[in-house]
Structures are given as C-alpha cells and as structure tokens.
Amino acid sequence: MGKVTGFKEYKRVDETYEQVDDRLKNYKEFTVPLSEKELKQQGSRCMDCGIPFCHSGCPLGNLIPDFNxxxxxxxxQKASWILHSTNNFPEFTGRLCxxxxxxxxxxxxxDNPISIENIEKNIVERAFKEGWIKPQPPKKRTDKTVAVVxxxxxxxAAAQQLNRAGHTVTVFERDDALGGLLRYGIPNFKMExxxxxxxxxxLEAEGIQFKVNANVGKNVPVEDIKNFDAVVLAGGATERRSLPIPGIDADGVVQAMDFLTQxxxxxxxxxxxxxxxxxxxxxxxIGGGDTGSDCIGTSNRHGAKSVxxxxxxxxxxxxxxxSTPWPYWPLQLKTSxxxxxxxxxxxxxxxKEFITDENGKLTALKTVNVEWKMVPGQRPQLVELEGTEKTWPCDLALLALGFTGPENYLAKQLGIETDARSNYKAGTNNYQTNVPNIFTAGDMRRGQSLIVWAISEGRQAAHHVDTYLMGRxxxxxxxSGDLPTV
Structure with missing residues (x-):
C-alpha cells in the first residue's frame, strides 16, 4: 500500500489555516488545502503494515489503506469509489470526525500517523468537483415504506441505504432545515x-422524501408514522444537561446549543x-468538549471582551x-x-453559583477548585478544595455540558422501552426496539457520541430493517464495501 518507503521519505503535513485576525471576521471555513502533489505524498506514507489497525479504529470500517x-x-475516482463503499458522507467525517x-x-x-481525515476530505471534494457523485436511484421499487425520524x-445514512434497497423512504425533521446537529449544532466555520x-x-434526486418542521410526537401525530411498514428513530440525544445551582435561571445563563443555533x-x-x-x-x-470549543470560536467572532x-x-x-495505549483513543490534551x-x-x-444584579441579570459566578479522589472499587469522588473559592466577572455563561440522552416523548407515545440512561433500548444485533417494526440508531440508541458512529449505526440499522421487511x-x-454508495 502506498509507496513502500514513503513513510521514510515524507513527513506528515497538515492543512494550514488563515490567520486568526482574518478568519474571525466571518463564519466561513478557513482551512488552506494542500496541493495535489502534497496529498499524493501523504497517501504515499501509508505503510504496507500487514495488519492495518486503522480499520478497527474506524467505526465504519473504512478501507483506509486502499483509498490511500x-x-x-x-x-x-477509484479512491472515491472505495471511500463511499463504507461511508455515505465522507464530506462530513472528513471535516468533523x-x-x-x-x-x-x-x-x-x-512517527506521526497518516493524515487520513484530510485525505478523506480531499477525495470527496475532488469527487464533487469532477461530477463523480451522482444520484443512484434504485432500479426497482419494493412495495415497502419506511419512516425515518x-x-x-x-x-x-439509514435513509439512503434503505432507499437504495428500493423502499420508499420519508424523513421527518423537526427543524426548519435538514441535517440535525450538523445544521445548527456545528458552526459554519467548521462546516459550511x-x-x-x-x-x-x-438524496432527493435518488427519491427520498423530506419533511421539515415535522416534529413527530408534537405537531406530527405518531399515528402518521404507524402507517409505515417500518420506522427508524434517529432523533439524537438532545436532552441538554444543566447545573442544579443557585442562579441557573439568571438572564445571561444560556445553553450552548441555543447560542450556536441562533x-x-x-x-x-x-x-x-x-x-x-x-x-x-x-x-x-462551562464545558471543555467540542461544543465548548465551538462556543469559544463563536464568542470571539462576536467580539467578546474576554473568553x-x-x-x-x-x-x-x-x-x-x-492509561490509553495504542491503538486506543488516547487521553491527551486537545487544542482546537x-x-x-x-x-x-x-x-x-x-x-457553584451564578450571581445577578437586582434585575436578575448575570454579573458574576462563583467557583471552587476540585480534585478527583480515587477509591478502589468505587466511582471517582469529586472533592472541593478548601480556600479556593473565587468570583469571576461574567456577563454571559454558556453551558456546554453535553446531553443526558434522547428526549422521552416519542418513547412514551410509541411504547418504546428505554435503558437506565434514557436511551431507546435496542441491541446491535438488529437495532430493533421492543416494538417489532420500530428500529433505532445513532445517539438516540447509544447516547451522545461521534458523527462516525452515527453514520455507522444508520447503515447497520438499515441492513436489519431491510432484512425485517424482505427476509434478507x-x-x-x-x-463491507460490496454496495458502493457513490
């Protein structure tokens, strides 16, 4: 794979970025792409390693050495075919995974690993530019209908796979535009x-039908989806975590997703x-994950006094x-x-507390330093350090604390069993809930997770829905790359 001595001849080279002062003026993507020659060299670094562990690291099982x-x-064009054979949307994962x-x-x-994600993004962008990605409607239709929520x-991912199997697929989206958190949870500067x-x-040209402003269980009765032969629930884990502390209702304490969506x-x-x-x-x-990072970037583009x-x-x-040796995902500082x-x-x-003025407007917050006490056989215990209390001036507190799980109104109305974390219960053996014709995938099934896991689960759920409908x-x-999706 690649050039036999490529990893010795070429060092890893990553995309560069526009200068901070320039990119803070707008909400556009700001990466500076590598040249085609540089990308070829990066692909050439892929070793003939015998057992490519990158496959096991990727939830989609992407054929990485092959497209490298x-x-x-x-x-x-062959690279695009290989990439799309396991990943419906490499333009998403190539930017956000x-x-x-x-x-x-x-x-x-x-040495530094292969720049797989950047190569992936450039393959799919080249494919769109050259017109290689074209609609592939099914050659024939079954008489089965599937609702994807x-x-x-x-x-x-589930919708595209099931549509290509010939089923008539309708996707219901509660927002005014399609994409879920890709649309409103991810800032434009990370993905336009x-x-x-x-x-x-x-997807529309392939025959998938989309309905926006269609919140099943709210403004769309659940009876409407019961008319379909099968249902895939893929509504995500959107129940936001809060802080049960004094002042949480202050004017100026805002959920990160509201801030980013606006x-x-x-x-x-x-x-x-x-x-x-x-x-x-x-x-x-408040919160050190990707959503917190997105709030930082957005605040700086607003012109915050301090962040x-x-x-x-x-x-x-x-x-x-x-504690996280190769090939596991590492515990390591991430600087975005x-x-x-x-x-x-x-x-x-x-x-510990949000402080307000007489009008209920946020002016400051109080904190305390902590440490985690490890007790054998028990969960780590959070211990506050005496004498470390501090008050911070604050006009806007953004809660980027993640999600506790999916919202439960659909589960209640459809009679879907949930687990201890409120996830809609279904195993990976068939992604089927306790209601036989209703399946679930992505964050709604597994809890808050990665985009690459969501695509993988959507694809696998589609296989089992198709089996349920057709017997095979x-x-x-x-x-398995035997059904290309390019």
Whole structure:
C-alpha cells in the first residue's frame, strides 16, 4: 500500500489555516488545502503494515489503506469509489470526525500517523468537483415504506441505504432545515452548510422524501408514522444537561446549543428575535468538549471582551497517556483552532453559583477548585478544595455540558422501552426496539457520541430493517464495501 518507503521519505503535513485576525471576521471555513502533489505524498506514507489497525479504529470500517493507495497512484475516482463503499458522507467525517482511525494507525507507533481525515476530505471534494457523485436511484421499487425520524447523520445514512434497497423512504425533521446537529449544532466555520445541501440534493434526486418542521410526537401525530411498514428513530440525544445551582435561571445563563443555533440562523439571514450575543461581554464557557470549543470560536467572532473556559476534569497530558495505549483513543490534551483564537482555559474547577444584579441579570459566578479522589472499587469522588473559592466577572455563561440522552416523548407515545440512561433500548444485533417494526440508531440508541458512529449505526440499522421487511438483505454491514454508495 502506498509507496513502500514513503513513510521514510515524507513527513506528515497538515492543512494550514488563515490567520486568526482574518478568519474571525466571518463564519466561513478557513482551512488552506494542500496541493495535489502534497496529498499524493501523504497517501504515499501509508505503510504496507500487514495488519492495518486503522480499520478497527474506524467505526465504519473504512478501507483506509486502499483509498490511500489510490491517492498515491493518482487514481482519485477509484479512491472515491472505495471511500463511499463504507461511508455515505465522507464530506462530513472528513471535516468533523476526531479521527480515531489516525490514533490507531500503525505508523503512529514510530512517527506521526497518516493524515487520513484530510485525505478523506480531499477525495470527496475532488469527487464533487469532477461530477463523480451522482444520484443512484434504485432500479426497482419494493412495495415497502419506511419512516425515518431525524435527519442527522444516522437518519440520513439509514435513509439512503434503505432507499437504495428500493423502499420508499420519508424523513421527518423537526427543524426548519435538514441535517440535525450538523445544521445548527456545528458552526459554519467548521462546516459550511452548503456541504449539507449538496448532499441532500443527491438524496432527493435518488427519491427520498423530506419533511421539515415535522416534529413527530408534537405537531406530527405518531399515528402518521404507524402507517409505515417500518420506522427508524434517529432523533439524537438532545436532552441538554444543566447545573442544579443557585442562579441557573439568571438572564445571561444560556445553553450552548441555543447560542450556536441562533448564530447559524443569522448567518443564513433567518430572523432571530433577541439573539444572544457575546459582543463586549465577559464570557465564560462551562464545558471543555467540542461544543465548548465551538462556543469559544463563536464568542470571539462576536467580539467578546474576554473568553474563559472551565473544565471539571483534570488537564490531560500533552502526549498519549499510558492509561490509553495504542491503538486506543488516547487521553491527551486537545487544542482546537478555536482555542488558538483566544481563551483562558481552566481545569479542575466547579461552578457553584451564578450571581445577578437586582434585575436578575448575570454579573458574576462563583467557583471552587476540585480534585478527583480515587477509591478502589468505587466511582471517582469529586472533592472541593478548601480556600479556593473565587468570583469571576461574567456577563454571559454558556453551558456546554453535553446531553443526558434522547428526549422521552416519542418513547412514551410509541411504547418504546428505554435503558437506565434514557436511551431507546435496542441491541446491535438488529437495532430493533421492543416494538417489532420500530428500529433505532445513532445517539438516540447509544447516547451522545461521534458523527462516525452515527453514520455507522444508520447503515447497520438499515441492513436489519431491510432484512425485517424482505427476509434478507444485500445492504452491507460494517466494513463491507460490496454496495458502493457513490
């Protein structure tokens, strides 16, 4: 695979970025792509490693050495075919996936791993540019109908696979535009929404029907989907976590998703009443994950006076922790492009109270430093450190604390069993709920997770839905590239 001595001849080279001052002026993507020659060299670094662990690191089972080799050979169309054979939407994962495949790369044992994610993005962008990605409607239709609830990556993947099996698929989306959290949960500077729209146009041309502003269980009665032969619930894990502390209802304490959604709608000229702005404010982002990072980038684009980030966990090491050896996903400090745009990061800190003025408007918050006490056989215990209380000036507190699980109104109305974490209960053996013709996939089934897992689950659920409807299925499961989706 690749060039036999390529990993010795070429060092890893990543995309560069526009200067911070320039990119903070707008909400566009700001990567500076590599040249075709540089991309070929990066593909050439892929070792003939015998057992490619990148496959096991990737929840989709992408055929990574194969498409790397095609890039090395300058066979870009073949690379696109191979990539799409296991991944419906590489333009999403190539921008947004944290790339567990790279952390499992064999070359990573001795050098920087292959730049798999960037190669993936460039393959699919080349394919769109050259017109290789075309609608592939099924040659014949079955008489079966499928309702997919949710148009995030899991729902879209399931919809495309089932449509290509010949079933008539209708996707219900509760927002005013398609894409789920890809649309409104991911800032435009990480993925411009035209990227979603061009793929949706392909899906529509293949025959998938989409209904927006269609919240099943709310403004769309659940009886409407009971008329379908099968249902796939892929509504995500959207129940937001909060903080049960004094002042949580203060004017100025805002959920991260509300903040990010509003800004994306404004970018596209949609009316947003009383938009929450960080302009000239002391902003504190509570939560150190990707959503927190997105809030940091958005706040800096608003022109915040200051941006501070709190994380309750310890600061990760700068290099892979011995507790997470190769090829596992590493415990390691992540510094995003948004962090580099300006933020004060703090670890092992717990918010205790939001302080308001006489009008209920947020003016500050109180914190205390903490440590995690490890007790053998027990869960780690959070211990507050005496004498470390501090008051921070704060005009806007953004809660980026993740999600506790899916919302339960659909489960209640459809009679779906849930687990202890409120996830809709279904096993990976068939993704089938306790209601035989209702299946579930993605974050709604597994809880908050990665986009690559959502696509993988959508694909696998589609296989089992097809089997349920037809008695058998030719749709591929993980790692099987026998049904190309380009």
């Amino acid at each position: 080799h095609m890039v090395h050979q300058e066979e870009w 944290p790339a567990p495949c790279e952390q499992a790369c064999v070359l990573g044992l001795i 949710g148009s995030g990556p899991a729902g879209l 929404k035209e990227i979603i729209d061009r793929r949706i146009a392909i 800004q994306t709608k404004v970018v596209f000229g949609k009316e947003v009443k009383d938009q929450v702005l960080a302009t000239d404010k002391n902003v504190i982002v 501070v980030n709190f994380e309750i966990m310890p600061k990760p090491p700068g290099h892979r922790s011995p 492009t948004s962090h580099k745009e300006g933020v004060e990061r703090n670890w092992l800190i717990n918010t 299925s030719d749709l591929p499961l993980k790692g």
